[in-house]
Amino acid sequence: MPKTRITKNKKVVKKNIRSVQKGRLYVTATFNTTLVSVTDEQGNVLCWSTAGEAGFSGSRKSTPYAATITVENAINKARGFNMSNMDVFIKGPGPGRDVALRVLKAQGMRVGMIVDMTPDPHNGTRPRKAKHNK
Template sequence: MATQRVKKTVKDKKVKRDKKVEAFGIVHIKASFNNTIVTITDRNGNTLSWASAGLDGDYKSSKKSTPFAAQIASEKASKKAFEMGVREVDVYVKGPGMGRESSIRAVESSGLKVKLIKDVTPMPHNGCRPKKRRRI
């Protein structure tokens, strides 16, 4: 008698577990001339959520550097962190980009309580020669 072989076609789906997160986080905003990247971490530096202006394909090329794109990216990252349990944040802003202020406002308006805003843009003590002057 012949035995039938049955192939398994349905794979077990991995279930995402909710991480236990403390109520405090740190928001790192990197605003460059071309893009804005928002990362929310815990006190140890482990990434909880992140978003950027060009992440979902909504904004490409020069539109990534606009304040509105930075606002959308900040709202996405903040909502993810809020759902994980983060309630209070410190904000560290780095870079000369246009999305600095709008991303800070978006973090505040998304329900996270901002305790500290600090500018951590690296400034050289006359190190390497800078790029050519921008003419806008």
């Protein structure tokens, strides 16, 4: 009795690689981690990177070095879209704030404008109760 082969029909899907000359780099620098998103001018996300994706875990995600690697990964992914100009939007008080700009300059990206979007409360919510040390 001959052996029968069972093959599955697989579709090969090719991604349409868009060419985007100018984009936006959103850096969210929290105390715990750094998140970076690269979008086109309409705000459609092209690629992203986080400190966790870069291989850092726990408290090492909150270091400036982790932020450096995260921004470098995002820029390298953005180069796949032929991006050379970026506007930078920075949000949050974390260690990745100023590191992002240094990495952009070192990688040779042209920066159009830099915007600080850190939310500033107008005396918002009530603070937590004080801890009682015994």
